[in-house]
Amino acid sequence: MKKLLFLFLFVSAATFCSCTADDDADMSNTVTMKINGVSRTFEPLGVETALQQNGQYKLTIWMYANDGLSEESAKLVTNFGDTGNDGFHEFYITLNPSGFQSDATEGTFTSHISTNSDTEFEATFSGTMQGNNNTVTLTGGRIHYLYDDPLGI
Secondary structure (H helix, E strand, O other), X not given: OHHHHHHHHHHHHHHHHHHXXXXXXXXXXXXXEEEOOEEEEXXXXXXXXXXXXXXXXXXXXXXXXXXXXXXXXEEEEEEOOOOEEOOOOEEEEEEXXXXXXXXXXXXXXXXXXXXXXXXXXXXXXXXXXXXXXXXXXXXXXXXXXXXXXXXXX
């Protein structure tokens, strides 16, 4: 009977641990997008808030990618707490070695913010950005960022 109980507890623990790992993988800090059809993964590096004159907090998320081929950076700006369609106020991207730099306001860009709290930010985005006499197409953009510490707002 003890062996049967031990086996049951072992199987239950293994099942619980595997489910937990699946959940953690789903909630990881990632920024993914296709840039001109090429899949890229960025790492969110930090978040900052700034109180604006209208009483709202501006939320800025910094992102960076280095896959050994090139280095890219991006910056997303929105208001803390805003959700819904077209919630990005700014989305900057810098692509190297081409030197492409652009703000999403200089093209056609859409976004949908599903979570914007003091502990987490999640959104999807896509669009065409123009800069330096070039056009860059972003498709399938997704950011999911769990902050290291609550924002304290």
